[in-house]
Amino acid sequence: MKIKTDCIPLHQQFAQVPNAAAKLNKKALCIYAATGFFLGEDDFFENRKVLQPGQTYTLDEQGAIKHQEAHFKWQYQPRNISFQTAVDEFTDLYEQILKEQAAGHKVLLPLSGGLDSRSQAAGLKHIGAEVSSYSYAFTRGYPEHQLSEKIARVCAFPFQGFLIPPGYLWSVIEDLVKINSGYSEFTHARQMAVLDAFKQMQGEFSLGHWGDVLFDRGIAAADEGKDDVVILYKKIIKKGGLALAEALWKQWELAGDFQDYLKSRLSALLAKIEIEHQGARIRAFKSLYWAPRWTSINLQIFEQAHPIHLPYYDERMCRFIMELPESFLADRRIQIAYIKQRNPGLAKITWQAQKPFNLYTYPYNKMPYNLAYRVQQKLKRSLQAALGQAYVQRNWELQFLGERNDQQLQTYLQREAFVDWVGADSIDKIYKGFKNQDAVFYSHPLSMLLTLSALQRYGLKN
Structure with missing residues (x-):
């Protein structure tokens, strides 16, 4: 059997490990506890591995890998083009992808106060798609849905706002296990609170996930020149994650040191990425090992209601990214320029990450202006x-x-x-x-x- 995996897979696919015991992979579970996702091929069990992005596999009758070769490889080959040319090319490609994905059905568009969904709103409005939008906010939290409603109003999209109530998880936790199979921690899946409402909607979802990674700096300016493993180690371990991972490592009497093990895993995975530019290399790492094992997991919740489409997961978009100078991607420059160019009204709405400033005024988000x-x-x-x-x-x-x-x-x-x-x-x-x-x-x-x-x-x- 042949399996061709996407450059950023939406669903996990598995192979069997010959002669491996059907027992829990406790070292992988410790990394999972520390970070909230599995690394590389890791699975809950030692006799099963997850197929990697951008590969063509041949599996034998037992489901083990007979042959594997890459059909997509992350690179950094920037072209000598102007920034405006890059924006124009992004505009053409992005709207072509949106047009293909929106063809023949109503689009269900989740909106936020950020840039990814705002870019989708600008593009979908321009191509004339039929869009129904919605947003949600936490009870007693920042009223993000108010920004979303302003975006919908500018685009003349129907809009529905949801408030996520306290304690919603307990009534849906068993359903969530069945949906995501436990490959992601549970408290992030706020979509579960409104899944029944999703099922009442008509259309297919357009989701802006991973745009914020592709269209931004690969690493923070302050991290340039630091060791890759140091950068990633600090990035992927969640607050308090180390405390639990080391407690489990001790409880399960695993040999060696957890931190050394994790760093060795990161180093081995980085060694497979043949990119000299550090920012592009870290972006590739995130797209290979973070997006499929973290971001993609809870997207399955949306699929319980309707089909989903992800313009930033499209291979053409990933190949386009590899040809852009890092300076064009830094600080969300292309998305900001696109929104300003395509729909200035959207650019005037508060950018949540820079509140109370918008896409024209956000450079003033510093003392004494804020x-x-x-x-x-x-x-x-x-x-x-x-x-x-x-x-x-x-x-x-x-x-x-x-x-x-x-x-x-x-x-x-x-x-x-x-x-x-x-x-x-x-x-x-x-x-x-x-x-x-x-x-x-x-x-x-x-x-x-x-x-x-x-x-x-x-x-x-x-």
């Missing part, structure tokens, strides 16, 4: 806190804060089979750290414990 806004927001949050209405900024706050959420959480953390598997000390360290020390720092490992418990309970299968 002082008044920062003071205003701090006073607003202080008032909410005084009224007992904590300002919600992160999805985990909806799941883990409050007595009712804690009761639900305990039903997963204190399951006897789960305690035996990961160890009472691991659970105790993370839970007490969250409750008594630093909730932000320990929110990720607490989410991973919940994910592992739910996975063990509902769906960990070889």
Whole structure:
């Protein structure tokens, strides 16, 4: 059997590992606990591996790999073109992809205060697609849906706003295990709160995922010249992730040191990327090993309702990226120029990452120009806190804060089979750290414990 994987796969595909035991891959699970996703070919089990992006595989009758060769390879071969030429070429390619993906059906467009969905709105409006838009915001959080509604209004798109309620996860957690098979931590999947509403919509989703990686710096300016492994290690390990990974490493009595193991894995994966330019090399790493194993996983939630399309996953877009000078990609320059050029009205709406400034004024998001806004927001949050209405900024706050959420959480953390598997000390360290020390720092490992418990309970299968 032959399998050809996309340059950024939307779905995972698997091969069997000959003569490998059908047992848990505990070293891979420690990386998963630290980062929230699996690296490279890693899977939950040692006898199964995930097929890699941009490859053509031949599998034997047992599902093992007989032959493998690359049909897509990340490179950095910038052409000597002007910035305006790059914007014009992006415009043509992007709108051609959107036109192909939107053909014959209504487009369901999730909007945010960022640039990726705003670029989609500009493009879909220009090509004359039939679009129905929506957005969501956290209860007591930043009203992102208000920015989204302004974008929809400029484009004359019908719009629906959703508020994500506290504690929504507990009623859908078993369904989520079935959808994403546990390959991503659970507290990020806010789409689950509105999945039933999605199913009532008519059309197909157009999703802007990965645009923010392709059309930005490969690395921060401050990281230029640093060792790649150091950059990636710091980037992929979530706050508190190391604490859980090392606790599990100890609980499972694995040989060696977890940090050394992770760094060796990163080094081996980087060695496969033959790109000299550091920013382009790190972008390629993210697209090879992060997008398919993190970003793609929860996109399956959308697919439970309707087909999905991703213009930035298109191979033509990835090849286009490889031909652009890094300076053109840095700081979202091309997307900003595209929006200004195609729909100036959209460019005048607040850019959430630079609030309260827009695409014309965001360079002023610095002292003293942003002082008044920062003071205003701090006073607003202080008032909410005084009224007992904590300002919600992160999805985990909806799941883990409050007595009712804690009761639900305990039903997963204190399951006897789960305690035996990961160890009472691991659970105790993370839970007490969250409750008594630093909730932000320990929110990720607490989410991973919940994910592992739910996975063990509902769906960990070889």
